[in-house]
Amino acid sequence: xxxxxxxxxxxxxxATLADLLVDLGHGGAAxxxxxxxxxxxATARANCPLRPGDRVEIxxxxxxx
Amino acid sequence: xxVFYGTEIASAxxxxxxxxxxxxxxxxxxxxxxxxxxxVSLRREAGGGREGQDFWALIRDLGVRVxxxxxxxxxxxxxVTTAHMAREVFGTDWIKLxxxxxxxxxxxxxxxxxxxxxILSDEGFRVFPYCTEDLVLCDRLLRAGCGVLMxxxxxxxxxxxxxxxxxxxxxxxHFPDVPLVVxxxxxxxSHAAQAMEMGFDAVLLNTAVARAGDPAAMALAFARAIEAxxxxxxxxxxxxxxxxxxxxxxxxQAVLA
Numbered sequence: 001x002x003x004x005x006x007x008x009x010x011x012x013x014x015a016t017l018a019d020l021l022v023d024l025g026h027g028g029a030a031x032x033x034x035x036x037x038x039x040x041x042a043t044a045r046a047n048c049p050l051r052p053g054d055r056v057e058i059x060x061x062x063x064x065x
Numbered sequence: 066x067x068v069f070y071g072t073e074i075a076s077a078x079x080x081x082x083x084x085x086x087x088x089x090x091x092x093x094x095x096x097x098x099x100x101x102x103x104x105v106s107l108r109r110e111a112g113g114g115r116e117g118q119d120f121w122a123l124i125r126d127l128g129v130r131v132x133x134x135x136x137x138x139x140x141x142x143x144x145v146t147t148a149h150m151a152r153e154v155f156g157t158d159w160i161k162l163x164x165x166x167x168x169x170x171x172x173x174x175x176x177x178x179x180x181x182x183x184i185l186s187d188e189g190f191r192v193f194p195y196c197t198e199d200l201v202l203c204d205r206l207l208r209a210g211c212g213v214l215m216x217x218x219x220x221x222x223x224x225x226x227x228x229x230x231x232x233x234x235x236x237x238x239h240f241p242d243v244p245l246v247v248x249x250x251x252x253x254x255s256h257a258a259q260a261m262e263m264g265f266d267a268v269l270l271n272t273a274v275a276r277a278g279d280p281a282a283m284a285l286a287f288a289r290a291i292e293a294x295x296x297x298x299x300x301x302x303x304x305x306x307x308x309x310x311x312x313x314x315x316x317x318q319a320v321l322a
Contacts, residue, residue, distance in 0.1 A: 039149040063120065065084075065249075
């Protein structure tokens with residue numbers, strides 16, 4: 001299925017958000033996630049199913065003022 | 066030293082972490098200045114990317130308190146969601162709340178700011194609102210749950226200093242017990258000293274240090290200016306007056322004319 005990850009169209013077979021993070025190489029990294037503009041805590045990722053067209057945001061620490 | 070939500074900070078200098086020539090220079094600026102708080106943000110991370118993880122390791126090694134921001138958020142919803150993400154990643158309920166109302170001036174949206182403050186305070190966040198010096202807005206922010214106010218000195222990145230000293234002094238006078246931070250618009254150490262002389266508790270800046278020719282030296286200059294301003298405030302400065310008043314005694318002056 002096609003989903004949108006950080007604004008880019010991605011072909012993915014991940015059943016859940018947790019699976020997607022592993023597939024993309026984020027396993028264990030300090031990242032936060034949102035699906036369709038809603039925050040998904042790390043503890044809820046395994047129970048967060050992904051559907052075609054979902055918009056996923058994956059963010060990490062960055063410089064800020 | 067400033068106390069925010071019951072936590073005392075080792076320095077009244079709060080430093081941003083953006084725009085430095087290199088991570089090493091960023092770290093050196095913190096080390097030389099002794100800044101007590103580092104502001105950070107969240108941005109998209111590519112799959113397998115290390116940039117965010119490496120940056121986070123660098124910040125953790127600084128040993129300072131971290132204050133995540135919601136920079137770039139123009140709506141309450143964006144800001145609230147970003148705050149939730151920041152709390153999880155950075156492991157703190159402190160949040161520098163930015164709800165931007167105007168793209169050119171980066172002026173805070175006062176209405177969205179109050180609404181987001183209420184939501185986040187109710188959810189247990191410790192909100193540090195990036196606000197204007199408007200007295201009524203600041204009163205509403207306090208009522209919405211803020212225990213700190215962070216009015217701008219001037220628009221972000223302009224380095225113009227304290228554009229409305231009267232408004233900032235009014236805040237100090239009206240809210241004597243609320244920690245006040247000048248956030249944004251500071252360009253020179255003298256601007257930071259001025260804020261501290263007014264009785265502000267801390268100063269938050271980024272560009273003035275990061276874009277200096279020697280950021281670490283400038284960070285130290287800010288630290289010393291802030292210390293000088295705080296000492297001056299505690300020493301109870303004289304009141305200015307319009308007419309000259311000789312400091313050397315008139316009595317005993319020889320008549321030579």
